[in-house]
Amino acid sequence: MKITEMHITPIALGDPPLLNAAGLHAPYCLRTVVELVTDTGLRGLAEVPGSVAVDAALAEARAVVIGADPMNWHALRAKLAERCSPESSKARGDRPWDGRTRIQVFSAMDVACLDIQGHAFGLPVAMLLGGVVRERVPYSAYLFYKYEGAGGELAFGTDPKATGWAAARQKAALDPDGVVEQARGMIAEFGFQSIKLKGGCFEPAQEVAAMKALHKAFPGMPLRLDPNALWTVETSIKWGRELEGILEYLEDPCRTQEGMATVRKALKTPLATNMCTTSFAELPGSVRLGSEDIILTDHHFWGGLRASMELAAHCRIFGQGVSMHSNNHAGISLAAMTHLGAAMPNLTYALDTHYPWQWEEIIVGGRMKIEGGCVTLPKGPGLGVQLDRAALQRQHEVYLRCGLKERNDEPEMQKKVPGWKFKPTRW
Amino acid sequence: MKITEMHITPIALGDPPLLNAAGLHAPYCLRTVVELVTDTGLRGLAEVPGSVAVDAALAEARAVVIGADPMNWHALRAKLAERCSPESSKARGDRPWDGRTRIQVFSAMDVACLDIQGHAFGLPVAMLLGGVVRERVPYSAYLFYKYEGAGGELAFGTDPKATGWAAARQKAALDPDGVVEQARGMIAEFGFQSIKLKGGCFEPAQEVAAMKALHKAFPGMPLRLDPNALWTVETSIKWGRELEGILEYLEDPCRTQEGMATVRKALKTPLATNMCTTSFAELPGSVRLGSEDIILTDHHFWGGLRASMELAAHCRIFGQGVSMHSNNHAGISLAAMTHLGAAMPNLTYALDTHYPWQWEEIIVGGRMKIEGGCVTLPKGPGLGVQLDRAALQRQHEVYLRCGLKERNDEPEMQKKVPGWKFKPTRW
Numbered sequence: 001m002k003i004t005e006m007h008i009t010p011i012a013l014g015d016p017p018l019l020n021a022a023g024l025h026a027p028y029c030l031r032t033v034v035e036l037v038t039d040t041g042l043r044g045l046a047e048v049p050g051s052v053a054v055d056a057a058l059a060e061a062r063a064v065v066i067g068a069d070p071m072n073w074h075a076l077r078a079k080l081a082e083r084c085s086p087e088s089s090k091a092r093g094d095r096p097w098d099g100r101t102r103i104q105v106f107s108a109m110d111v112a113c114l115d116i117q118g119h120a121f122g123l124p125v126a127m128l129l130g131g132v133v134r135e136r137v138p139y140s141a142y143l144f145y146k147y148e149g150a151g152g153e154l155a156f157g158t159d160p161k162a163t164g165w166a167a168a169r170q171k172a173a174l175d176p177d178g179v180v181e182q183a184r185g186m187i188a189e190f191g192f193q194s195i196k197l198k199g200g201c202f203e204p205a206q207e208v209a210a211m212k213a214l215h216k217a218f219p220g221m222p223l224r225l226d227p228n229a230l231w232t233v234e235t236s237i238k239w240g241r242e243l244e245g246i247l248e249y250l251e252d253p254c255r256t257q258e259g260m261a262t263v264r265k266a267l268k269t270p271l272a273t274n275m276c277t278t279s280f281a282e283l284p285g286s287v288r289l290g291s292e293d294i295i296l297t298d299h300h301f302w303g304g305l306r307a308s309m310e311l312a313a314h315c316r317i318f319g320q321g322v323s324m325h326s327n328n329h330a331g332i333s334l335a336a337m338t339h340l341g342a343a344m345p346n347l348t349y350a351l352d353t354h355y356p357w358q359w360e361e362i363i364v365g366g367r368m369k370i371e372g373g374c375v376t377l378p379k380g381p382g383l384g385v386q387l388d389r390a391a392l393q394r395q396h397e398v399y400l401r402c403g404l405k406e407r408n409d410e411p412e413m414q415k416k417v418p419g420w421k422f423k424p425t426r427w
Numbered sequence: 428m429k430i431t432e433m434h435i436t437p438i439a440l441g442d443p444p445l446l447n448a449a450g451l452h453a454p455y456c457l458r459t460v461v462e463l464v465t466d467t468g469l470r471g472l473a474e475v476p477g478s479v480a481v482d483a484a485l486a487e488a489r490a491v492v493i494g495a496d497p498m499n500w501h502a503l504r505a506k507l508a509e510r511c512s513p514e515s516s517k518a519r520g521d522r523p524w525d526g527r528t529r530i531q532v533f534s535a536m537d538v539a540c541l542d543i544q545g546h547a548f549g550l551p552v553a554m555l556l557g558g559v560v561r562e563r564v565p566y567s568a569y570l571f572y573k574y575e576g577a578g579g580e581l582a583f584g585t586d587p588k589a590t591g592w593a594a595a596r597q598k599a600a601l602d603p604d605g606v607v608e609q610a611r612g613m614i615a616e617f618g619f620q621s622i623k624l625k626g627g628c629f630e631p632a633q634e635v636a637a638m639k640a641l642h643k644a645f646p647g648m649p650l651r652l653d654p655n656a657l658w659t660v661e662t663s664i665k666w667g668r669e670l671e672g673i674l675e676y677l678e679d680p681c682r683t684q685e686g687m688a689t690v691r692k693a694l695k696t697p698l699a700t701n702m703c704t705t706s707f708a709e710l711p712g713s714v715r716l717g718s719e720d721i722i723l724t725d726h727h728f729w730g731g732l733r734a735s736m737e738l739a740a741h742c743r744i745f746g747q748g749v750s751m752h753s754n755n756h757a758g759i760s761l762a763a764m765t766h767l768g769a770a771m772p773n774l775t776y777a778l779d780t781h782y783p784w785q786w787e788e789i790i791v792g793g794r795m796k797i798e799g800g801c802v803t804l805p806k807g808p809g810l811g812v813q814l815d816r817a818a819l820q821r822q823h824e825v826y827l828r829c830g831l832k833e834r835n836d837e838p839e840m841q842k843k844v845p846g847w848k849f850k851p852t853r854w
Contacts, residue, residue, distance in 0.1 A: 077558075078772070121548045123498060131498070132501065284745055314740070318710075319711075345501050345504075
């Protein structure tokens with residue numbers, strides 16, 4: 001079997017004005033959809049975070065993808081490693097998101113080839129990853145501080161006709177009460193059994209107060225706070241102590257494995273990371289320093305689903321927990337994340353997802369369901385999702401119209417707070 | 428798909444009088460062949476080291492194997508982990524071989540299910556492990572000190588009609604000259620490009636002299652010595668220094684990760700292990716102590732082919748090399764080892780195999796070919812080998828006749844050297 005076509009389609013999806021360490025989400029988030037077609041007529045899908053850099057890297061990969069056997073991942077991966085430009089040293093950077101492009105090419109090709117294999121064999125991707133250990137994969141309620149507004153074509157305006165969560169989602173959440181109200185709205189809609197707050201937006205005292213308010217409003221609910229590494233080691237220890245007994249885990253309070261190791265020694269609360277240990281090359285350092293209790297995989301940034309299974313095996317060997325990081329995404333990624341969650345024997349925490357913050361879809365059947373906080377493994381072979389080509393075209397046109405070429409939360413923030421500047425360490 | 432039948436067939440294969448740290452090989456080695464059959468008529472094969480204990484463990488597993496989906500390894504493995512008796516603390520023991528039974532059950536089921544999957548999908552097992560990176564998998568010439576004799580039905584007598592390697596194989600090899608002659612005979616037949624000597628049989632000075640003689644006779648050939656942990660740390664350092672620049676690696680000179688770490692600090696020669704780090708639970712210790720450069724996988728003792736791929740990923744992450752351990756085996760195991768070798772991107776050393784020491788087979792077509800030191804990945808789906816049922820029956824009858832129930836090299840040695848006793852550390 002050979003891959004004969006590779007289609008790369010950048011899309012934009014509406015996104016509300018969510019606050020985070022790097023500033024403010026633009027009214028649109030970018031994704032790139034990749035579709036492979038084989039000489040036997042099989043199709044494989046993948047979705048990665050969108051940027052002109054990722055699109056260029058995917059286009060560069062096409063020369064070795066066309067003609068490759070989608071059954072032989074090791075061979076294709078070796079060719080991609082030769083072909084694709086090495087990451088620049090700034091590619092991971094200090095922003096909350098991950099700008100490495102080569103690893104995203106690996107991820108896209110891994111997922112799309114697995115989708116093809118699943119269709120060829122009549123098996124879900126989770127089976128190809130070793131087998132299904134759970135049909136219902138738990139996600140957490142991912143809360144954000146936010147300004148009022150819907151995002152998308154309304155830019156930061158609001159849609160007065162919205163009801164339910166679509167209405168609740170538009171409200172501002174800029175203090176503990178707003179955060180608790182947002183949690184109530186999101187949990188009423190999706191039934192999540194754990195909660196994560198994206199921190200790094202306000203002074204630690206306010207974010208800690210929000211966690212305490214959530215703890216009071218949802219007694220017994222596992223809670224997570226992610227300051228996106230904006231805190232110093234001292235701040236992390238000080239406010240981490242305030243939160244002892246309240247958090248399921250504290251995610252990336254500060255920068256570097258050395259920093260995390262120091263905080264970890266001072267706290268009982270487990271520490272998780274997707275910023276301090278983000279690659280296989282960094283795992284030995286994490287082990288040596290004992291910097292984290294939990295590694296957050298993200299198949300987009302670890303090189304695919306198979307690579308994420310290797311990460312899970314590593315965590316099992318070294319007694320670390322596994323959870324999953326998320327960026328804004330559509331249903332192809334949600335399906336891939338769910339297959340991974342279904343296959344990972346040692347998935348010890350509910351996964352993150354931004355899915356409740358989007359409302360558009362590019363897959364047949366529209367929005368995937370989250371019920372009881374879980375996504376049920378899609379039926380059908382491969383990823384179990386098909387492209388809605390009209391919807392894909394529509395979101396591609398949104399991409400062309402919106403004019404965004406990469407994620408950059410700083411200028412968006414400056415529209416709200418003139419002169420605002422990103423700082424890698426703020427408090 | 429469901430597994431509806433599980434056949435467990437102990438067999439015995441003729442084995443020459445090979446010396447090793449634990450004594451002397453009996454005239455027969457034991458293997459157990461496992462065959463799974465599905466409700467769709469597919470069949471999957473596996474082979475594990477034979478003993479009544481392994482056969483009992485496999486029989487114990489049958490209750491959860493029957494009815495299981497051979498596509499869902501994670502689910503079956505979890506059921507096996509619940510069902511199968513935990514290993515006794517003595518199961519790994521201090522002998523060169525590995526007596527753990529539960530892990531061998533995992534291995535047998537992993538291999539047989541992959542064979543079924545390969546047949547279902549029309550793909551070689553190596554593709555199911557991620558893809559083929561090499562079609563020709565390199566093995567090393569595995570030399571043994573030995574007494575004169577053929578083994579098998581001739582017991583320790585010789586077959587005067589034998590020619591070529593079959594004749595050379597019968598000769599005694601009890602000193603450096605004998606070892607070099609054995610190497611010449613084996614390499615003439617199979618074309619191996621690297622050499623391993625099973626040591627731990629004679630005083631270090633003699634074994635080191637044998638390695639020097641091999642180095643002189645085969646200049647530039649990668650050489651390995653395996654004293655099977657019979658040396659003290661001091662002896663390992665002393666004789667390891669004598670061998671600097673001659674060995675590709677020194678395998679398990681002494682016991683324990685602490686011992687290996689001390690030796691490793693003193694030598695430039697890389698150290699390999701299949702006795703000091705033998706399980707996932709022991710990998711953190713190996714990393715912490717820096718005890719070995721190379722881990723020898725063996726899918727029988729690491730829980731299968733998929734588990735061996737996890738081990739390979741671990742070695743890649745931590746910059747360790749990967750090679751492969753062997754016990755006496757037939758063609759099903761050789762096929763499985765070859766698929767693993769074909770799929771492992773970071774296979775950095777030729778694999779060990781005892782295959783040249785056996786002459787019987789239980790697979791259709793008889794003995795697999797080793798040419799230029801390599802086994803070519805079998806054609807056809809799954810493992811690419813089929814059971815020769817008449818041959819299986821014949822070797823099962825040999826098993827029944829020979830009366831051996833487990834491997835024990837001490838009484839065999841005592842027939843040659845009265846009063847000989849195994850010592851875990853001898854020199």
